[in-house]
Amino acid sequence: MTFEHAGAGALDYLPCQYGTSKLVFRGPGRHLDRDYALFIGGTETYGKFIPRPFPSLVEEMTGIPSINFGCVNAGIDAFAQDATVIARARRARVIVLQVMGAQYVSNCFYSVHPRRNDRFITAHEPLRRLFPSVDFTEFNFIGHVLSALERRSPRRFDLVVRALQKTWSHRMATILHHMARPAVLLWLEEGPDHAHGFVTPAMMSELRPIAAAMIQVRCEEAAAQDNGGMVFTPFEATAAVGLPNAATHLRVAQDLSAVINDLSARGALKR
Template identity: 40%
Template sequence: MAFEYAGSGALDYFPCRYGKSKLLFRGPRRDLTKPFVGALGGTETYGKFIADPWPALLEDRLEFPVVNFGYLNAGIDVFYSEPQIPEIAKSSNLTIIQLLGAPNMSNRFYAVHPRRNDRFLRASNLMRAVFDDVDFTEFNFTRHMLTSLQEFAPDRFDTLVTELRTAWIARMRGLLEKVTGPKLLLWVADYHAPLESDPLGPEPLLVSKDMVAEIAPLADGLVKVNPSTMARSTGTVGMHFAPLEEPAANTMPGPIVHQEIAEALAPEVRKYI
Protein backbone atom coordinates (compact mmCIF):
# COMPACT_ATOMS: atom_id res chain seq x y z
CA MET A 1 0.00 0.00 0.00
CA ALA A 2 3.01 2.31 0.21
CA PHE A 3 5.11 3.71 -2.58
CA GLU A 4 8.18 5.91 -2.49
CA TYR A 5 9.35 8.75 -4.66
CA ALA A 6 12.54 7.54 -6.31
CA GLY A 7 15.57 8.81 -4.50
CA SER A 8 13.80 11.12 -2.05
CA GLY A 9 13.29 8.76 0.87
CA ALA A 10 9.79 10.20 1.32
CA LEU A 11 6.58 8.26 0.82
CA ASP A 12 3.93 8.88 -1.79
CA TYR A 13 0.68 8.83 0.18
CA PHE A 14 -1.52 8.95 -2.95
CA PRO A 15 -3.89 11.50 -1.33
CA CYS A 16 -7.48 11.08 -2.47
CA ARG A 17 -11.01 12.38 -1.88
CA TYR A 18 -14.29 10.56 -1.37
CA GLY A 19 -17.66 11.84 -2.52
CA LYS A 20 -17.92 15.61 -2.40
CA SER A 21 -15.49 15.98 0.48
CA LYS A 22 -12.69 18.54 0.23
CA LEU A 23 -10.55 16.50 2.61
CA LEU A 24 -7.53 14.64 1.25
CA PHE A 25 -7.25 11.24 2.88
CA ARG A 26 -4.47 8.71 2.47
CA GLY A 27 -4.75 6.66 -0.71
CA PRO A 28 -4.81 4.86 -2.96
CA ARG A 29 -8.52 5.52 -3.32
CA ARG A 30 -10.71 2.59 -2.20
CA ASP A 31 -14.07 1.25 -3.37
CA LEU A 32 -16.72 2.24 -0.81
CA THR A 33 -19.50 0.29 -2.50
CA LYS A 34 -18.16 -2.95 -1.00
CA PRO A 35 -18.06 -3.85 2.73
CA PHE A 36 -15.30 -2.10 4.67
CA VAL A 37 -14.20 -0.79 8.05
CA GLY A 38 -13.60 2.97 8.23
CA ALA A 39 -10.72 4.43 10.26
CA LEU A 40 -11.16 8.08 11.28
CA GLY A 41 -8.26 9.86 12.92
CA GLY A 42 -5.45 12.34 12.75
CA THR A 43 -1.84 12.24 11.65
CA GLU A 44 -1.26 9.00 13.57
CA THR A 45 -4.04 7.20 11.69
CA TYR A 46 -2.94 8.71 8.38
CA GLY A 47 0.46 7.23 9.08
CA LYS A 48 2.77 10.15 8.40
CA PHE A 49 6.23 8.75 7.52
CA ILE A 50 4.95 5.16 7.85
CA ALA A 51 4.85 2.77 4.88
CA ASP A 52 2.13 0.61 6.43
CA PRO A 53 0.08 2.51 9.05
CA TRP A 54 -2.19 0.68 11.44
CA PRO A 55 -5.27 0.67 9.13
CA ALA A 56 -3.23 -1.21 6.49
CA LEU A 57 -1.81 -3.59 9.10
CA LEU A 58 -5.28 -4.20 10.51
CA GLU A 59 -6.57 -4.98 7.02
CA ASP A 60 -3.82 -7.57 6.59
CA ARG A 61 -4.73 -9.23 9.88
CA LEU A 62 -8.47 -9.25 9.16
CA GLU A 63 -8.26 -9.97 5.43
CA PHE A 64 -11.05 -7.40 5.19
CA PRO A 65 -10.85 -3.85 3.73
CA VAL A 66 -9.97 -1.10 6.20
CA VAL A 67 -10.20 2.33 4.58
CA ASN A 68 -7.88 5.01 5.96
CA PHE A 69 -9.78 8.24 6.63
CA GLY A 70 -6.92 9.66 8.66
CA TYR A 71 -6.33 13.36 8.04
CA LEU A 72 -3.11 15.24 8.67
CA ASN A 73 -3.17 17.58 11.68
CA ALA A 74 -6.84 16.85 12.31
CA GLY A 75 -8.70 17.66 15.47
CA ILE A 76 -12.33 16.75 16.13
CA ASP A 77 -13.54 19.76 14.11
CA VAL A 78 -12.44 18.28 10.77
CA PHE A 79 -14.71 15.27 11.13
CA TYR A 80 -17.49 16.99 13.05
CA SER A 81 -17.92 19.58 10.27
CA GLU A 82 -17.44 17.25 7.29
CA PRO A 83 -20.88 16.44 5.75
CA GLN A 84 -19.54 13.32 3.99
CA ILE A 85 -18.60 11.56 7.25
CA PRO A 86 -22.17 10.41 8.10
CA GLU A 87 -22.53 9.04 4.56
CA ILE A 88 -19.23 7.17 4.84
CA ALA A 89 -20.29 5.73 8.21
CA LYS A 90 -23.59 4.50 6.79
CA SER A 91 -21.69 2.45 4.21
CA SER A 92 -19.21 0.85 6.60
CA ASN A 93 -19.51 -2.27 8.74
CA LEU A 94 -17.76 -0.41 11.56
CA THR A 95 -16.21 3.01 12.12
CA ILE A 96 -13.08 3.24 14.26
CA ILE A 97 -12.64 6.73 15.73
CA GLN A 98 -9.24 7.74 17.08
CA LEU A 99 -9.47 9.98 20.13
CA LEU A 100 -7.80 13.26 19.21
CA GLY A 101 -6.34 15.90 21.49
CA ALA A 102 -8.35 18.78 22.92
CA PRO A 103 -6.22 21.76 21.74
CA ASN A 104 -6.94 21.49 18.00
CA MET A 105 -10.53 22.66 17.85
CA SER A 106 -12.36 25.97 17.96
CA ASN A 107 -13.81 26.96 21.33
CA ARG A 108 -14.88 29.99 23.32
CA PHE A 109 -11.25 31.11 23.70
CA TYR A 110 -9.88 30.75 20.17
CA ALA A 111 -10.59 29.61 16.61
CA VAL A 112 -8.60 27.14 14.53
CA HIS A 113 -8.39 26.57 10.79
CA PRO A 114 -11.41 24.48 9.68
CA ARG A 115 -9.22 21.80 8.04
CA ARG A 116 -5.72 22.34 9.45
CA ASN A 117 -6.95 22.20 13.02
CA ASP A 118 -3.46 22.63 14.43
CA ARG A 119 -3.34 26.18 13.05
CA PHE A 120 -4.34 28.98 15.40
CA LEU A 121 -6.42 31.64 13.64
CA ARG A 122 -7.52 34.17 16.24
CA ALA A 123 -8.19 34.78 19.91
CA SER A 124 -11.70 35.62 21.08
CA ASN A 125 -12.58 38.62 23.22
CA LEU A 126 -12.78 36.24 26.19
CA MET A 127 -9.25 34.99 25.52
CA ARG A 128 -7.93 38.53 25.22
CA ALA A 129 -9.63 39.49 28.45
CA VAL A 130 -8.18 36.56 30.42
CA PHE A 131 -4.73 36.91 28.86
CA ASP A 132 -4.72 40.69 28.41
CA ASP A 133 -0.93 40.88 28.54
CA VAL A 134 -0.31 38.42 25.66
CA ASP A 135 0.30 39.32 22.02
CA PHE A 136 -1.53 36.59 20.08
CA THR A 137 -0.16 37.70 16.72
CA GLU A 138 3.00 35.80 17.64
CA PHE A 139 1.27 32.41 17.37
CA ASN A 140 0.51 30.31 14.30
CA PHE A 141 -0.01 26.90 15.92
CA THR A 142 -2.12 25.80 18.88
CA ARG A 143 0.59 23.73 20.58
CA HIS A 144 3.07 26.62 20.56
CA MET A 145 0.43 28.99 21.89
CA LEU A 146 -0.70 26.70 24.70
CA THR A 147 2.84 25.83 25.75
CA SER A 148 3.70 29.54 25.90
CA LEU A 149 0.58 30.41 27.89
CA GLN A 150 1.22 27.58 30.34
CA GLU A 151 4.71 28.91 31.00
CA PHE A 152 3.79 32.61 30.99
CA ALA A 153 0.54 32.51 33.00
CA PRO A 154 0.11 29.18 34.81
CA ASP A 155 -2.44 30.70 37.19
CA ARG A 156 -4.78 31.51 34.28
CA PHE A 157 -3.92 28.55 32.09
CA ASP A 158 -6.19 26.20 34.04
CA THR A 159 -9.21 28.28 32.99
CA LEU A 160 -8.33 27.65 29.35
CA VAL A 161 -7.77 23.92 29.95
CA THR A 162 -11.20 23.63 31.58
CA GLU A 163 -12.79 25.22 28.52
CA LEU A 164 -10.92 22.93 26.13
CA ARG A 165 -11.94 19.82 28.04
CA THR A 166 -15.58 20.90 28.22
CA ALA A 167 -15.59 21.67 24.50
CA TRP A 168 -13.91 18.33 23.72
CA ILE A 169 -16.66 16.37 25.46
CA ALA A 170 -19.40 18.35 23.71
CA ARG A 171 -17.75 18.02 20.28
CA MET A 172 -17.13 14.29 20.73
CA ARG A 173 -20.77 13.79 21.70
CA GLY A 174 -21.80 15.59 18.53
CA LEU A 175 -19.47 13.54 16.35
CA LEU A 176 -20.57 10.23 17.83
CA GLU A 177 -24.21 11.17 17.26
CA LYS A 178 -23.44 11.94 13.60
CA VAL A 179 -21.57 8.68 13.02
CA THR A 180 -24.37 6.15 12.71
CA GLY A 181 -23.90 2.41 12.84
CA PRO A 182 -21.37 0.46 14.93
CA LYS A 183 -18.42 2.53 16.15
CA LEU A 184 -15.32 1.77 18.15
CA LEU A 185 -13.21 4.34 19.98
CA LEU A 186 -9.44 4.04 19.70
CA TRP A 187 -7.38 5.57 22.49
CA VAL A 188 -3.67 5.61 21.62
CA ALA A 189 -1.81 6.60 24.78
CA ASP A 190 1.51 8.44 24.78
CA TYR A 191 3.84 7.12 22.07
CA HIS A 192 6.80 9.45 22.59
CA ALA A 193 10.19 8.20 23.78
CA PRO A 194 10.07 7.21 27.50
CA LEU A 195 12.44 9.99 28.59
CA GLU A 196 10.68 12.67 26.55
CA SER A 197 7.70 14.57 27.90
CA ASP A 198 5.45 17.28 26.55
CA PRO A 199 4.76 20.18 28.95
CA LEU A 200 1.08 19.87 28.02
CA GLY A 201 1.02 16.21 29.08
CA PRO A 202 0.76 12.86 27.29
CA GLU A 203 -1.05 12.13 24.04
CA PRO A 204 -3.86 12.70 23.29
CA LEU A 205 -3.20 16.16 24.68
CA LEU A 206 -5.36 17.32 27.61
CA VAL A 207 -7.66 14.28 27.38
CA SER A 208 -8.24 12.52 30.70
CA LYS A 209 -9.72 9.12 31.55
CA ASP A 210 -12.75 10.86 33.07
CA MET A 211 -13.41 12.66 29.77
CA VAL A 212 -13.18 9.40 27.85
CA ALA A 213 -15.46 7.67 30.36
CA GLU A 214 -18.08 10.35 29.78
CA ILE A 215 -18.32 9.81 26.01
CA ALA A 216 -17.49 6.08 25.84
CA PRO A 217 -21.13 4.94 26.36
CA LEU A 218 -22.01 6.60 23.02
CA ALA A 219 -19.83 4.06 21.19
CA ASP A 220 -19.99 0.28 20.97
CA GLY A 221 -16.57 -0.22 22.47
CA LEU A 222 -13.26 1.30 23.47
CA VAL A 223 -9.78 0.00 22.73
CA LYS A 224 -6.90 1.61 24.62
CA VAL A 225 -3.39 1.00 23.36
CA ASN A 226 -0.47 1.70 25.66
CA PRO A 227 2.59 1.53 23.39
CA SER A 228 5.36 -0.61 24.84
CA THR A 229 8.66 0.84 26.01
CA MET A 230 10.37 -0.86 23.07
CA ALA A 231 7.94 0.65 20.57
CA ARG A 232 8.47 4.11 22.04
CA SER A 233 12.25 3.78 22.07
CA THR A 234 12.92 3.05 18.40
CA GLY A 235 13.11 6.67 17.27
CA THR A 236 12.73 7.00 13.51
CA VAL A 237 13.86 3.44 12.69
CA GLY A 238 11.71 2.11 9.85
CA MET A 239 10.23 5.49 8.99
CA HIS A 240 10.42 7.12 5.54
CA PHE A 241 11.13 10.82 5.26
CA ALA A 242 13.20 13.39 3.42
CA PRO A 243 16.23 14.79 5.30
CA LEU A 244 14.48 18.03 6.27
CA GLU A 245 11.55 16.06 7.73
CA GLU A 246 13.55 14.28 10.43
CA PRO A 247 12.54 16.66 13.28
CA ALA A 248 8.86 16.10 12.45
CA ALA A 249 9.39 12.34 12.14
CA ASN A 250 10.82 12.27 15.65
CA THR A 251 7.45 13.41 17.02
CA MET A 252 5.43 10.67 15.26
CA PRO A 253 4.71 7.06 16.31
CA GLY A 254 7.00 4.54 14.65
CA PRO A 255 6.20 1.26 12.86
CA ILE A 256 6.13 -0.85 16.04
CA VAL A 257 3.53 1.44 17.61
CA HIS A 258 1.38 0.97 14.51
CA GLN A 259 1.81 -2.81 14.79
CA GLU A 260 0.71 -2.76 18.42
CA ILE A 261 -2.37 -0.70 17.52
CA ALA A 262 -3.38 -3.17 14.80
CA GLU A 263 -2.83 -6.13 17.12
CA ALA A 264 -5.00 -4.58 19.84
CA LEU A 265 -7.82 -3.69 17.44
CA ALA A 266 -7.99 -6.92 15.46
CA PRO A 267 -9.93 -9.12 17.95
CA GLU A 268 -12.48 -6.38 18.64
CA VAL A 269 -13.02 -5.44 14.99
CA ARG A 270 -13.55 -9.09 13.97
CA LYS A 271 -16.83 -9.01 15.87
CA TYR A 272 -18.27 -6.61 13.31
CA ILE A 273 -17.22 -8.16 10.00
Protein backbone atom coordinates in the same frame (compact mmCIF):
# COMPACT_ATOMS: atom_id res chain seq x y z
CA MET B 1 -12.90 10.90 -5.89
CA THR B 2 -9.85 12.99 -6.81
CA PHE B 3 -6.13 12.35 -6.44
CA GLU B 4 -3.22 14.70 -5.80
CA HIS B 5 0.42 14.60 -6.92
CA ALA B 6 2.54 13.17 -4.12
CA GLY B 7 5.54 15.45 -4.62
CA ALA B 8 9.14 14.49 -3.92
CA GLY B 9 8.75 12.98 -0.45
CA ALA B 10 10.27 9.67 0.54
CA LEU B 11 6.87 7.97 0.59
CA ASP B 12 4.07 8.27 -1.92
CA TYR B 13 0.97 8.49 0.26
CA LEU B 14 -1.30 8.51 -2.81
CA PRO B 15 -3.28 11.43 -1.33
CA CYS B 16 -6.89 11.56 -2.41
CA GLN B 17 -10.22 13.23 -1.70
CA TYR B 18 -13.74 11.86 -1.50
CA GLY B 19 -17.00 13.49 -2.54
CA THR B 20 -17.23 17.17 -1.73
CA SER B 21 -14.81 17.01 1.18
CA LYS B 22 -11.87 19.43 1.14
CA LEU B 23 -9.87 17.11 3.38
CA VAL B 24 -6.92 15.27 1.86
CA PHE B 25 -6.73 11.64 2.98
CA ARG B 26 -4.18 8.90 2.60
CA GLY B 27 -4.71 6.71 -0.42
CA PRO B 28 -5.15 4.69 -2.35
CA GLY B 29 -8.73 5.81 -2.80
CA ARG B 30 -11.29 3.07 -2.41
CA HIS B 31 -14.52 2.74 -4.40
CA LEU B 32 -16.53 1.02 -1.69
CA ASP B 33 -20.22 1.54 -1.01
CA ARG B 34 -20.52 -0.55 2.15
CA ASP B 35 -19.04 -3.44 4.15
CA TYR B 36 -15.86 -1.54 4.97
CA ALA B 37 -14.09 -0.36 8.10
CA LEU B 38 -13.61 3.40 8.23
CA PHE B 39 -10.60 4.81 10.09
CA ILE B 40 -10.91 8.45 11.15
CA GLY B 41 -8.02 10.24 12.80
CA GLY B 42 -5.01 12.50 12.64
CA THR B 43 -1.36 12.09 11.69
CA GLU B 44 -1.05 8.71 13.43
CA THR B 45 -4.00 7.18 11.58
CA TYR B 46 -2.71 8.67 8.33
CA GLY B 47 0.51 6.81 9.02
CA LYS B 48 3.03 9.56 8.38
CA PHE B 49 6.37 7.98 7.39
CA ILE B 50 4.88 4.47 7.63
CA PRO B 51 4.57 2.38 4.42
CA ARG B 52 1.81 0.18 5.89
CA PRO B 53 -0.09 2.00 8.65
CA PHE B 54 -2.40 0.24 11.04
CA PRO B 55 -5.59 0.70 8.93
CA SER B 56 -3.95 -1.33 6.14
CA LEU B 57 -2.72 -3.96 8.60
CA VAL B 58 -6.18 -4.31 10.15
CA GLU B 59 -7.62 -5.03 6.70
CA GLU B 60 -5.11 -7.85 6.27
CA MET B 61 -5.83 -9.26 9.73
CA THR B 62 -9.63 -9.07 9.65
CA GLY B 63 -10.45 -9.38 5.96
CA ILE B 64 -12.63 -6.27 6.16
CA PRO B 65 -11.70 -3.67 3.51
CA SER B 66 -10.52 -0.42 5.08
CA ILE B 67 -10.76 3.23 4.11
CA ASN B 68 -8.16 5.49 5.70
CA PHE B 69 -9.66 8.86 6.56
CA GLY B 70 -6.52 9.83 8.46
CA CYS B 71 -5.62 13.47 7.91
CA VAL B 72 -2.32 15.10 8.87
CA ASN B 73 -2.60 17.60 11.74
CA ALA B 74 -6.34 17.05 12.09
CA GLY B 75 -8.41 17.13 15.24
CA ILE B 76 -12.03 16.13 15.67
CA ASP B 77 -13.19 19.49 14.23
CA ALA B 78 -11.88 18.56 10.78
CA PHE B 79 -14.37 15.69 10.60
CA ALA B 80 -17.33 16.73 12.74
CA GLN B 81 -18.85 19.11 10.18
CA ASP B 82 -17.73 17.29 7.03
CA ALA B 83 -20.79 15.89 5.24
CA THR B 84 -18.74 13.42 3.19
CA VAL B 85 -17.08 11.97 6.28
CA ILE B 86 -20.40 11.57 8.10
CA ALA B 87 -22.06 10.01 5.03
CA ARG B 88 -19.23 7.51 4.60
CA ALA B 89 -19.29 6.72 8.30
CA ARG B 90 -23.00 5.91 8.20
CA ARG B 91 -22.34 3.20 5.58
CA ALA B 92 -19.40 1.56 7.35
CA ARG B 93 -19.56 -1.81 9.11
CA VAL B 94 -17.39 -0.40 11.87
CA ILE B 95 -15.62 2.88 12.56
CA VAL B 96 -12.27 3.30 14.27
CA LEU B 97 -12.13 6.84 15.66
CA GLN B 98 -8.77 8.04 16.92
CA VAL B 99 -8.91 10.12 20.08
CA MET B 100 -7.36 13.41 18.97
CA GLY B 101 -6.27 16.24 21.23
CA ALA B 102 -8.73 18.58 22.91
CA GLN B 103 -6.53 21.56 22.02
CA TYR B 104 -7.47 21.16 18.35
CA VAL B 105 -11.12 22.20 18.69
CA SER B 106 -12.55 25.67 18.19
CA ASN B 107 -14.03 26.85 21.46
CA CYS B 108 -15.15 29.90 23.39
CA PHE B 109 -11.54 31.11 23.71
CA TYR B 110 -10.09 30.62 20.22
CA SER B 111 -10.71 29.25 16.72
CA VAL B 112 -8.61 26.74 14.80
CA HIS B 113 -8.28 26.21 11.07
CA PRO B 114 -11.24 24.11 9.85
CA ARG B 115 -8.99 21.42 8.32
CA ARG B 116 -5.48 21.95 9.72
CA ASN B 117 -6.67 21.97 13.30
CA ASP B 118 -3.17 22.56 14.68
CA ARG B 119 -3.28 26.05 13.16
CA PHE B 120 -4.34 28.97 15.35
CA ILE B 121 -6.74 31.37 13.62
CA THR B 122 -7.91 33.91 16.18
CA ALA B 123 -8.33 34.61 19.87
CA HIS B 124 -11.85 35.46 20.99
CA GLU B 125 -12.65 38.28 23.38
CA PRO B 126 -12.84 36.08 26.52
CA LEU B 127 -9.26 34.92 25.95
CA ARG B 128 -8.05 38.46 25.29
CA ARG B 129 -9.63 39.58 28.55
CA LEU B 130 -8.13 36.64 30.42
CA PHE B 131 -4.63 37.35 29.04
CA PRO B 132 -4.65 41.07 28.20
CA SER B 133 -0.86 41.35 27.90
CA VAL B 134 -0.52 38.63 25.25
CA ASP B 135 -0.19 39.63 21.60
CA PHE B 136 -2.00 36.78 19.86
CA THR B 137 -0.97 37.99 16.40
CA GLU B 138 2.45 36.47 17.09
CA PHE B 139 1.14 32.90 16.98
CA ASN B 140 0.39 30.53 14.12
CA PHE B 141 0.14 27.20 15.93
CA ILE B 142 -2.04 26.08 18.82
CA GLY B 143 0.84 24.42 20.63
CA HIS B 144 2.78 27.68 20.78
CA VAL B 145 -0.25 29.59 22.05
CA LEU B 146 -0.99 27.17 24.87
CA SER B 147 2.64 26.91 25.97
CA ALA B 148 2.85 30.70 26.18
CA LEU B 149 -0.39 30.98 28.16
CA GLU B 150 0.68 28.32 30.64
CA ARG B 151 3.97 30.10 31.26
CA ARG B 152 2.15 33.39 31.76
CA SER B 153 -0.37 32.12 34.33
CA PRO B 154 -0.96 28.44 35.17
CA ARG B 155 -4.09 29.39 37.11
CA ARG B 156 -5.73 31.24 34.23
CA PHE B 157 -4.46 28.64 31.80
CA ASP B 158 -6.41 26.01 33.72
CA LEU B 159 -9.63 27.87 32.85
CA VAL B 160 -8.75 27.54 29.18
CA VAL B 161 -8.01 23.82 29.54
CA ARG B 162 -11.36 23.19 31.20
CA ALA B 163 -13.14 24.91 28.30
CA LEU B 164 -11.20 22.81 25.78
CA GLN B 165 -12.12 19.62 27.59
CA LYS B 166 -15.80 20.50 27.81
CA THR B 167 -15.98 21.42 24.12
CA TRP B 168 -14.06 18.31 23.06
CA SER B 169 -16.35 16.00 25.04
CA HIS B 170 -19.42 17.55 23.45
CA ARG B 171 -17.90 17.37 19.95
CA MET B 172 -16.95 13.71 20.36
CA ALA B 173 -20.38 12.72 21.64
CA THR B 174 -22.00 14.60 18.77
CA ILE B 175 -19.98 12.95 16.01
CA LEU B 176 -20.52 9.50 17.51
CA HIS B 177 -24.26 10.17 17.53
CA HIS B 178 -24.26 11.46 13.94
CA MET B 179 -22.27 8.52 12.58
CA ALA B 180 -24.73 6.06 14.14
CA ARG B 181 -22.49 3.03 13.57
CA PRO B 182 -20.42 0.81 15.89
CA ALA B 183 -17.35 2.86 16.79
CA VAL B 184 -14.10 1.73 18.37
CA LEU B 185 -12.32 4.59 20.13
CA LEU B 186 -8.54 4.39 19.74
CA TRP B 187 -6.62 6.31 22.39
CA LEU B 188 -2.91 6.54 21.60
CA GLU B 189 -1.31 7.78 24.79
CA GLU B 190 1.91 9.55 23.94
CA GLY B 191 3.19 10.76 27.29
CA PRO B 192 2.44 13.23 30.09
CA ASP B 193 0.98 16.72 30.11
CA HIS B 194 0.24 18.32 26.73
CA ALA B 195 1.14 15.16 24.80
CA HIS B 196 -2.13 13.69 26.03
CA GLY B 197 -3.97 16.53 24.34
CA PHE B 198 -5.67 17.32 27.67
CA VAL B 199 -7.85 14.22 27.33
CA THR B 200 -8.32 12.46 30.67
CA PRO B 201 -9.50 8.97 31.67
CA ALA B 202 -12.63 10.57 33.12
CA MET B 203 -13.45 12.13 29.74
CA MET B 204 -12.98 8.78 28.04
CA SER B 205 -15.20 7.06 30.59
CA GLU B 206 -18.02 9.46 29.71
CA LEU B 207 -17.82 8.33 26.07
CA ARG B 208 -17.61 4.63 26.84
CA PRO B 209 -21.41 4.02 26.91
CA ILE B 210 -21.86 5.35 23.36
CA ALA B 211 -18.90 3.50 21.82
CA ALA B 212 -18.81 -0.15 20.79
CA ALA B 213 -15.35 -0.55 22.31
CA MET B 214 -12.35 1.41 23.49
CA ILE B 215 -8.65 0.63 23.05
CA GLN B 216 -5.82 2.35 24.88
CA VAL B 217 -2.27 1.98 23.56
CA ARG B 218 0.68 3.58 25.30
CA CYS B 219 3.00 5.02 22.68
CA GLU B 220 5.48 7.01 24.74
CA GLU B 221 8.02 4.21 24.28
CA ALA B 222 8.01 4.84 20.54
CA ALA B 223 9.71 8.21 21.02
CA ALA B 224 12.63 6.49 22.75
CA GLN B 225 12.86 3.64 20.26
CA ASP B 226 14.65 3.84 16.95
CA ASN B 227 12.58 4.78 13.93
CA GLY B 228 12.46 1.22 12.66
CA GLY B 229 10.27 0.76 9.61
CA MET B 230 9.80 4.49 9.08
CA VAL B 231 10.64 6.02 5.71
CA PHE B 232 11.63 9.68 5.45
CA THR B 233 14.18 11.99 3.86
CA PRO B 234 16.89 13.75 5.90
CA PHE B 235 14.78 16.89 5.73
CA GLU B 236 11.86 15.04 7.35
CA ALA B 237 13.84 13.52 10.23
CA THR B 238 12.78 16.13 12.78
CA ALA B 239 9.10 15.71 11.89
CA ALA B 240 9.39 11.95 12.38
CA VAL B 241 10.55 12.26 15.99
CA GLY B 242 7.91 11.03 18.43
CA LEU B 243 5.56 9.58 15.82
CA PRO B 244 4.63 5.89 16.14
CA ASN B 245 7.09 3.61 14.36
CA ALA B 246 6.23 0.48 12.40
CA ALA B 247 6.31 -1.74 15.49
CA THR B 248 3.80 0.51 17.22
CA HIS B 249 1.50 0.45 14.17
CA LEU B 250 1.66 -3.34 14.23
CA ARG B 251 0.76 -3.44 17.92
CA VAL B 252 -2.16 -1.07 17.35
CA ALA B 253 -3.37 -3.18 14.41
CA GLN B 254 -3.22 -6.37 16.46
CA ASP B 255 -5.23 -4.83 19.30
CA LEU B 256 -7.79 -3.34 16.92
CA SER B 257 -8.15 -6.56 14.95
CA ALA B 258 -8.83 -8.55 18.11
CA VAL B 259 -11.59 -6.14 19.11
CA ILE B 260 -13.13 -5.96 15.62
CA ASN B 261 -13.10 -9.74 15.26
CA ASP B 262 -14.79 -10.05 18.64
CA LEU B 263 -17.47 -7.51 17.65
CA SER B 264 -18.02 -9.42 14.41
CA ALA B 265 -18.34 -12.75 16.24
CA ARG B 266 -20.96 -11.21 18.52
CA GLY B 267 -22.92 -9.85 15.57
CA ALA B 268 -22.27 -6.26 16.60
CA LEU B 269 -21.02 -5.03 13.22
CA LYS B 270 -23.39 -3.46 10.72
CA ARG B 271 -24.03 -4.68 7.18
